[in-house]
Amino acid sequence: MRGTNAALGVAGLAGFLAPAEAAPRLGLVDEEYVPPASRIAVALGEEAGDPAFWTALGDTLTGWALGLAIASCAGVVLGVVLSVVPYLRQATASTIEFLRPIPSVALIPLAVLLYGSELRSVLLLVVYASFWQVLIQVLYGVQDVDPVAEETARSYGLGTWARIRYVLWPTALPYVMTGVRLAAAVALILAITAELVIGAPGLGQRIGVAQTSQAVPEMYALIVVTGLLGLVINVGARAVERRALAWHQSVRGEVAV
Amino acid sequence: MRRLSAGLTAGALLLVATACGSSGDEPSKGGGSSGGITTVKVGLIPIVDVAPLYLGQKKGFFKEQGLELEFTTAQGGAAIVPGVASGQFQFGFSNVTSLMVAQSNGVPVKAVANGIASTGESGEDFGALMVKKGSPLKSPKELEGRKVAINTLKNINETAVRASVRSAGGDPDEVEFVELPFDQMPAALDKGQIDAAMVVEPATATIKNQEGVEIASPLVDVAPDLTVALYFTSKQYAERNPEVVEKFQKAAAQSLAYADAHPDEARETITTYTKIPADVLAKVTLPKWPAEPNRASIEALMKLGRSDGLFKTDPNLDELLP
Numbered sequence: 001m002r003g004t005n006a007a008l009g010v011a012g013l014a015g016f017l018a019p020a021e022a023a024p025r026l027g028l029v030d031e032e033y034v035p036p037a038s039r040i041a042v043a044l045g046e047e048a049g050d051p052a053f054w055t056a057l058g059d060t061l062t063g064w065a066l067g068l069a070i071a072s073c074a075g076v077v078l079g080v081v082l083s084v085v086p087y088l089r090q091a092t093a094s095t096i097e098f099l100r101p102i103p104s105v106a107l108i109p110l111a112v113l114l115y116g117s118e119l120r121s122v123l124l125l126v127v128y129a130s131f132w133q134v135l136i137q138v139l140y141g142v143q144d145v146d147p148v149a150e151e152t153a154r155s156y157g158l159g160t161w162a163r164i165r166y167v168l169w170p171t172a173l174p175y176v177m178t179g180v181r182l183a184a185a186v187a188l189i190l191a192i193t194a195e196l197v198i199g200a201p202g203l204g205q206r207i208g209v210a211q212t213s214q215a216v217p218e219m220y221a222l223i224v225v226t227g228l229l230g231l232v233i234n235v236g237a238r239a240v241e242r243r244a245l246a247w248h249q250s251v252r253g254e255v256a257v
Numbered sequence: 258m259r260r261l262s263a264g265l266t267a268g269a270l271l272l273v274a275t276a277c278g279s280s281g282d283e284p285s286k287g288g289g290s291s292g293g294i295t296t297v298k299v300g301l302i303p304i305v306d307v308a309p310l311y312l313g314q315k316k317g318f319f320k321e322q323g324l325e326l327e328f329t330t331a332q333g334g335a336a337i338v339p340g341v342a343s344g345q346f347q348f349g350f351s352n353v354t355s356l357m358v359a360q361s362n363g364v365p366v367k368a369v370a371n372g373i374a375s376t377g378e379s380g381e382d383f384g385a386l387m388v389k390k391g392s393p394l395k396s397p398k399e400l401e402g403r404k405v406a407i408n409t410l411k412n413i414n415e416t417a418v419r420a421s422v423r424s425a426g427g428d429p430d431e432v433e434f435v436e437l438p439f440d441q442m443p444a445a446l447d448k449g450q451i452d453a454a455m456v457v458e459p460a461t462a463t464i465k466n467q468e469g470v471e472i473a474s475p476l477v478d479v480a481p482d483l484t485v486a487l488y489f490t491s492k493q494y495a496e497r498n499p500e501v502v503e504k505f506q507k508a509a510a511q512s513l514a515y516a517d518a519h520p521d522e523a524r525e526t527i528t529t530y531t532k533i534p535a536d537v538l539a540k541v542t543l544p545k546w547p548a549e550p551n552r553a554s555i556e557a558l559m560k561l562g563r564s565d566g567l568f569k570t571d572p573n574l575d576e577l578l579p
Contacts, residue, residue, distance in 0.1 A: 032467075033444040109339045116298065116345025117329040117336065199300070199331035208332050209303045211440045214459050215532035 035217045043217035044224060053206070057225070060202035063119055063191040064184075064233075067126025071187065072180050075131050079138025080164065080172075089139075096135070104129035104190050108197055122194040122202070129190045130183035134176070141175030142168055174245055181237040188233055192226055203229075295501055296325045299488075300337035300346040303330040303531050305383070305458045306373045306486060307350055308523045309546050311530055313512025322504035330530070333409075338364065342491050347498075348505060352486045353555055354413035354562055357572035365492035369502050369579050370509035372486035373544040374551065375476040382474040383542045384457045384485075386418055389446045390468040394453060397473045398427035403452035406437040406445060413485065414455045416561045417475035424478060443467065459533050462540040479561065480554035487550060506579065510548040517546040550578060 020037040023029050035043075047053045082089045104125045111121040145168055153167045195204025203222055210219035245251045301307045313319055314326050329346060331337050334355050341349040342364050350372055351359075359366050376382045386405075388394045394403065400422055407415045419429035437445055442454040443463045455475060456464060465471075476483050488509060495502050516523040520543050527533060533541070552574065559572055 030444065030447060033447075108335060112336050112340045112345060113343040116340050116343075117300070117331065197332050198336045199329045205330065209330060209530070210532045211438070212303055212332070213532040213534075214440055214443075214463050214537060215534055218532050 033216060035220060039217050040220045040224060043221035047218065047221050047225070056201060056203050056206050057229075059119075059200075060191055060195065060204065060229075063122040063126060063194070063200070063202060064187050066119075067123050067191060068130060068180075068184055068187040070123065071127045071130040071183055072134050074127070075134025075179065075183070076138055076176060079135045080142065080168070083139060083142035083168075084160070084164070096132075100132045100136070102128075105193060105197075108194070111194070112198055117199045119200065121198050122191055122200045125194045126187045126190045130187040133183040133186055134179040137175040137179030137182075138172060141172030144175070145171045174248055174250060177241040177244060181234070181241060184233050184237045185230060188226070188230055293323055294320070294325050295323060295504075296327055297347040297501065297505065298327045298329055298345070300329050300331055300340050300349040302333060302337070302350065305527055305531075305533075305541060306544060308526045308543075309512040309516035310350075310488075310509070312516050312519075312523055312526045313508055315526065316512070316515060318511045318515070319505075319508040322508045324501070324504050324508060328530070338366070341489065341494075342366065344491060344494060347494055347501070348488055348490050350486060350488055352413045353484055353550075353558055354416060354567065356487060356489055356577060357559060357562060358412070358567055360572050360577050361568040361570045366489050366577070367492045367495045367579075368487040368489045368550070368577055369495065370488040370506050371484065371513060371547055371550045372488055373484075374547050374554075375474075375479075375483045375485055376542065376545050377477055377482045379474045379477045380471060381542060382477050383461060383544045384414070384417075384455065384474070384476045385461050385464075385471040386421060386453055386455050386473040386475050387446065387461070387464045387469045387471050388453045389449070389464075390470065392452070392470065394472060396425050397421040397475075398425040400453055401427050401431035402433070404433045404435055404450075406442050406451045406454040407434050408437065408439050408442075408455070408457075410434055410436045411565070411567055413558070414475070416558065416565050416567065417479050418455050418473075419565055420561050421473040421475040421478045425473070443469075458541045458543075459537050461542065462537050465540065466537070480551075480557035482545070482547070482551050483554040483558065484547075484550040485544070513546040513548045552578065 017037050022036075024031040024034050024036040082092060107125060107128060111124045115121040115124065149167050149171075150163065153163050158166065191202065192204040192207070194200055195202035196208045197204075199205055199208070203226060207219060207222045207226075210216075210222060242251055299310065301310070310326065311328070319326055329340075331340075334351055337346070337349040337351060338355070338359055340346040342359075348369065351366075352372075356366050356368060375384065386397060394400065397418070405418060407418065409415075415434055418434075419432070422429040422432055435451065437451070437454070439456055439460045442451070442456050442460050445451045446454050446464060446469065447467060453472065454460075454464070476485060488505075490502060490505075516526075523543060523546075524538060524541070527538060527541075528535075555574060555578070559574065562568055563571070
């Protein structure tokens with residue numbers, strides 16, 4: 001099963017790389033603006049040999065990880081609190097629906113006003129974008145709690161904390177995991193965008209410099225790195241999800257097939 | 258979090274007010290000093306234009322004045338102007354029209370040193386209005402009804418191109434201007450998505466490499482020896498730290514003069530903060546780096562900006578210029 005998956009994955013990648021190499025070579029697109037995959041690979045190799053590249057990668061990962069951690073904790077805590085107190089949920093519903101669609105990128109001037117081009121600017125954008133992903137999932141997750149289970153727990157005399165721990169949390173956890181997985185991808189996108197536009201140190205800033213310098217292969221090489229980073233993050237998030245939900249029907253069902 | 262929600266509700270209209278507020282709260286932020294050396298943050302775009310500052314830092318001109326520059330490179334004014342206005346960066350680099358627009362919008366900016374000037378030689382400037390190889394277009398007049406790419410609409414390059422069209426006997430209102438980043442212009446021109454592009458280096462060199470043709474030097478057409486960009490700070494910072502501004506001015510003037518006199522060293526410096534490929538860099542036309550802005554040229558630019566409707570209120574050059 002696992003072997004087939006890997007083989008299919010490699011085949012898919014080859015199916016993508018072959019045309020990416022051939023199209024510029026055959027002159028279908030201009031080699032100067034869309035360099036063939038092999039030239040991008042060479043540029044990627046040169047990047048990997050530059051210590052500044054690794055520093056930038058570290059900066060991006062720091063912004064991503066911190067932002068995701070803050071957004072996830074805040075999303076889970078606030079989500080649970082809002083759900084447990086019905087009045088709060090009703091009072092905040094319209095505010096959440098108002099704030100949620102505001103694109104994080106639109107907050108760039110605000111971030112620069114408050115924090116300049118520091119890590120905190122990146123964090124503001126990352127947290128703002130990924131917080132909603134987690135919060136909304138937590139709210140849905142808590143709504144999904146089985147009223148019979150809840151009533152049973154009550155009649156057995158479980159307190160609020162115990163009910164959160166043994167009834168609410170196991171029901172909401174699959175939703176939380178989905179939320180965090182979505183937030184992980186969004187956080188990466190926003191971290192890179194913030195670096196690109198604001199100039200905070202990181203991969204995004206290097207992409208920006210390559211762009212304004214007309215260094216096309218280097219630019220694509222860095223973009224490939226962000227793609228790979230996204231891939232790794234998604235694989236990692238799925239692994240965490242599988243482990244945390246090993247007891248859950250959805251995961252057990254997947255394994256049985 | 259409180260500041261975030263406050264900012265959100267205040268909305269974009271209050272950005273400027275927030276800017277004043279937050280720098281008022283934290284006057285000491287940034288610009289730290291230790292051992293007689295003051296560190297100042299400078300917001301820049303990583304392009305050819307700002308080479309003198311990197312060179313001056315390397316040559317120790319700023320250190321002699323007791324300054325240490327910390328560079329932040331952003332993609333454009335979206336990050337630099339609010340950063341300087343709120344005191345997150347002490348100095349920034351921006352084109353003259355953007356500064357006049359900012360001032361007319363009530364953003365308290367104050368130019369402190371010259372940035373760059375056009376070379377003043379038509380056909381040999383760092384900025385050029387270009388068409389692709391084999392294009393039938395020969396004069397800016399023929400751009401009526403055509404698509405012309407500008408990096409930022411309603412800014413210095415659009416004003417300059419409009420001036421070139423006008424002086425060639427055309428009607429600039431008939432030209433269709435589209436916004437496109439400089440680095441995407443060569444490809445768009447090559448593909449025929451646009452009919453002409455107002456580019457600056459290194460895109461100018463890239464298009465020349467493809468045998469594109471220059472049909473005008475708009476920045477030369479605006480005024481002789483046009484001052485294109487300036488280094489600036491916020492009004493509050495200038496008022497509170499006149500001695501730092503003065504030191505920056507002295508070191509910047511020295512750096513500009515040095516870079517102007519040593520173009521090869523300037524070119525070498527560019528490789529340290531950009532990734533411009535060597536073959537392109539060799540063909541790049543460097544701007545002029547005079548130590549003083551040319552007021553007459555800025556007045557000409559202001560007149561054009563006014564007729565193109567860029568300003569809410571008339572810019573006050575006495576307050577803006579150093």
